[in-house]
Amino acid sequence: EPEVTQTPSxxxxxMGQEVILRCVPISNHLxxxxxxxxxxxxVEFLVSFYNNEISEKSEIFDDQFSVExxxxxxxxxxxxxxxxEDSAMYFCASSRIGELGEAKNIQYFGAGTxxxxx
Amino acid sequence: xxxxTQPISMDSYEGQEVNxxxxxxxxxxxxxxxxxxxxxxxxxxxxxxxxKTKVTNEVASLFIPADRKSSTLSLPRVSLSDTAVYYCLVxxxxxxxxxxxxxxxxxxxIVHP
Numbered sequence: 001e002p003e004v005t006q007t008p009s010x011x012x013x014x015m016g017q018e019v020i021l022r023c024v025p026i027s028n029h030l031x032x033x034x035x036x037x038x039x040x041x042x043v044e045f046l047v048s049f050y051n052n053e054i055s056e057k058s059e060i061f062d063d064q065f066s067v068e069x070x071x072x073x074x075x076x077x078x079x080x081x082x083x084x085e086d087s088a089m090y091f092c093a094s095s096r097i098g099e100l101g102e103a104k105n106i107q108y109f110g111a112g113t114x115x116x117x118x
Numbered sequence: 119x120x121x122x123t124q125p126i127s128m129d130s131y132e133g134q135e136v137n138x139x140x141x142x143x144x145x146x147x148x149x150x151x152x153x154x155x156x157x158x159x160x161x162x163x164x165x166x167x168x169x170k171t172k173v174t175n176e177v178a179s180l181f182i183p184a185d186r187k188s189s190t191l192s193l194p195r196v197s198l199s200d201t202a203v204y205y206c207l208v209x210x211x212x213x214x215x216x217x218x219x220x221x222x223x224x225x226x227x228i229v230h231p
Contacts, residue, residue: 004161033219043162043205043221056218091161105152105209105219109161 002026006092006110013082014118021077021113023092032075033093033107034067036060043091049075082117089114122206127226136193138225140206143187149208151182151189156203156224165204166191193227201229 005024013019025032034046047067048055054067066078075094079086093107123141130136142151150169154162166173168180168189179192193200203224209217 035219035221042223043156045219045221048217048219058218089159093161105150105207105217106164106167107162107219108164112159112161114159 002108004092004094004108004110006090006113008113009111010114010116012116012118015084016081019079019082019115021079021090021092021115023075023077023110024073025075025092025094026108027073029094029096029108031055031095031107032067032069033095034077035091035093035109036088037091037112038088046077079115082115084117087115087117122208122220122222124204124206124222124225126223127228129228129230130196131230132197133195136196136200136227136229138191138193138204138206138227139188140191141188142206142208145186145208151180151186152207153178153180153189153191154205154207154221156205162205162221196227196229198229198231200227202227 004026007022011019030050032049035043036046037043044060045058046061047057049067052069064080068076089112091109091112093109095107150167152167153165155165156162166175166178166180168182170182170186173180181190191204203226205221205224207219
């Protein structure tokens with residue numbers, strides 16, 4: 001069964017450093033998403049991406065964050081200058097374009113990258 | 119955005135049927151209802167999706183009344199491995215429009231031996 005893969009599984013960084021979290025979505029999917037989940041809290045939407053541009057973004061997704069699809073397979077989340085409060089699990093997800101009668105929100109999630117900012 | 123309300127937690131025993139109800143009073147006409155399951159330290163996993171009436175797959179059933187203001191996820195004969203957090207989301211119609219997937223707190227289901 002196709003799956004979304006994320007690397008690394010755990011990233012430790014110093015406050016103020018830049019990090020890039022990587023995701024390989026399912027190959028025939030066209031919508032891509034990033035979420036974060038702070039320990040013990042709910043899953044929070046960060047950004048959605050379609051047709052090489054951001055579709056939607058939340059208030060969390062400020063100027064410190066950026067996303068990119070550098071080639072035909074990878075989808076990355078960059079945090080420019082990490083803060084302690086960026087420590088969380090980051091999930092990538094992808095979905096197919098919705099066919100008639102099928103919603104586009106059937107999302108397939110990766111296993112996540114645990115980001116620890118020290 | 120349609121807001122969802124679910125019980126914070128539920129307890130059950132192995133072999134029982136579990137029904138988790140989600141309220142979504144301001145669901146829009148084109149909104150679908152989607153349920154996800156999440157185990158600790160893993161990403162959410164799609165369980166089932168529906169628009170109206172009843173949907174069944176190999177894992178669960180989804181019951182949606184005519185007014186669509188609520189939905190009930192039914193898990194038949196749960197096992198210990200069904201212990202997880204369950205989320206219902208509304209929105210995301212294929213015809214387009216803004217869609218920001220919103221996960222609430224979910225329902226933490228604990229299945230006891």
